[in-house]
Amino acid sequence: MKKNSDSVYARFVTALREKCGISGGRIVVAFSGGPDSLALLHLLSRAREELAIELVAVHINHGLRAAAEEDLAFCEQVCRDWNLPLICDTLDTLSEARTRKTSIETAARDGRYRLLSHYAQAHRAEAIALGHTMNDQAETVLANILRGTGVRGLAGMTWRWNNRIRPLLGFQRDELLNYLQNEGLQWRTDETNESPAYTRNRIRHSLLPKLQEEFNPQIITALAHLAANAAEADEWLRRETGEALQRCLLFSSEKKIVLDIHRFSSYFSSVQKHVVREALERISRGEYRADFTDMQRVQELLSHGRIGKKVSFGKQWEMLLDHGCIVIRTQEQQAFTRRCKRGEKVTIPGIGEVTVSAPMPRTADLHLPPSRFEQLVDADEVKGEIIIRSVLRGDRFHPLGAGGTKTLSNFFTDRKIPLHVRGEIPLITCDAGIIWVVGQQIDDRFKVTTQTTSLLHLAFKEFTL
Structure with missing residues (x-):
């Protein structure tokens, strides 16, 4: 005994x-x-x-x-x-x-x-x-x-x-x-x-x-x-999946993983499915485990889907086919709207900080260093309340130097801005319309001219993870 x-x-x-x-x-x-x-x-x-x-x-x-x-x-x-x-x-x-x-x-x-x-x-x-x-x-x-x-x-x-x-x-x-x-x-x-x-x-x-x-x-x-035996095979698959995910990775945050579609497509479908499954587990923090049916829908999207098509996983997560990339993310962020007084800084959770200066007189030596995230506009053309918001369907503006207005959708397409980024781009607006598509272009109506006497300084600080 x-x-x-x-x-x-x-x-x-x-x-x-x-x-x-x-x-x-x-x-x-x-x-x-x-x-x-x-x-x-x-x-x-x-x-x-x-x-x-x-x-x-x-x-x-x-x-x-x-x-x-x-x-x-x-x-x-x-x-x-x-x-x-x-x-x-x-x-x-x-x-x-x-x-x-x-x-x-x-x-x-x-x-x-x-x-x-x-x-x-x-x-x-x-x-x-x-x-x-x-x-x-x-x-x-x-x-x-x-x-x-x-x-x-x-x-x-x-x-x-x-x-x-x-x-x-x-x-x-x-x-x-x-x-x-x-x-x-x-x-x-x-x-x-x-x-x-x-x-x-x-x-x-x-x-x-x-x-x-x-x-x-x-x-x-x-x-x-x-x-x-399956554990040994799974260990090998996990290692291959991890290496493939890192090789394909373009961007990663708590809410979104972006993969290069060309590198992704070079792998066998079995590895592709495991990469998607691993990315989804990371984004959902283990809350969602993709099943066989999920992977069938993923494969169908990859084989026959068009740009902009999605596969949903439960009510919180999705996979989007975008220009040159695959995006696994939480469902699209809710539209945001924030009022901003002149001389105030406003925080948009998960996006960044927008600062609108108080009106200031124009001087000959006032200039900004080249930056996508800072602009000077004609303060007198900014009418009424300043609103910072997300893009809405049907939005139009007059890009600086363009011959007329165009929809933001067409503007984004012309600039090859990925679909998954568009909902995160803040718009600074007033009663007269869109002043600045942040990081992209100001509206021609608000440009500084020889007639401008008063300026607003607009700045954006992007949150980094």
Whole structure:
């Protein structure tokens, strides 16, 4: 018995070092009191001296079980017996699921990770240890296959992702139950793990046993091997995707990524789709994961789309086909309007700052250095209130030196200004019309002439990220 326990411990320490990259420091441990988390905490406790690690156990009541108080009492007793600090917290999972309009499983998982991350940061922990086993990996891979997935989904869970570690991925649940029995340890049983209301439970109690009985007795190991092979392929794809994204990148901010379409087109379609998926994950901060249907629509746009056509991802993000580039961004910025008094500075969030001087007399030596973002105009021609706003459909103005007026749309097209930039260009206007298309051109009516006696100095400072 002791020999088996020592073998499990030796494999566990090897996994901690080689798979999870642990060589000391503080670890926050998710501890529910169930068999997997109990085995995890016990093995980590045994390894404290050998690996020079400190442990902080965290128990979370998800508000779903009548026996939650008994679970808490059990976890408190275990941590007292093993001389470990324990933090307890509570989630209102049902309320969060209703608010976010998501499943109870998803709300519980996301809330749990949020609290664990909070305590890891508060205690300056190197890692968060989770009790996922090889069985959990098999269930995850099957769930992803049933939902529809690619290489990344087949890879399942990783040994380490950022600061989350899963040192039990190399162990089947039966091994850990035997380990606990050999060590004389009791554990808590969560009755919600038996409920067929949850997809994972149906996979665990119905699908996996049927696959084991009728197709492959070693299905759990086989699915774990599939995940490992897929993880290697995914690692290569991620590296290729990252290099392709950097090579194609023209511009990047929190809300927009612009890719060179000619360089982008030189890659195989499989790499193109992964580049779009990666860019979308960055822009959405991981909130949106593109699926197979999304990628079909992306491919259709790239193959047959015209300039100005878009593909939407949910209600917040989109991909736009533009002149010489592909734009992945949050949905177009809302139109903006700001009043600006003479002698005042106005900030347009996400765009920049516009300054309009007080009227000043014209002098012979007054001139500006060449700049797209500074202009002098005839103050007497600026009638009424000054408004700074975004472009509106049908806007017209008289470009400096031109024979007459033209629409801003045609003006932008003539100047080859990309579609994705046009909505971000401020217009300085007054009762008489557009004074300045910022960074581009003033209206001919407001130019400084020999008859000009009073000037306004207009300036724009672009926000940089």
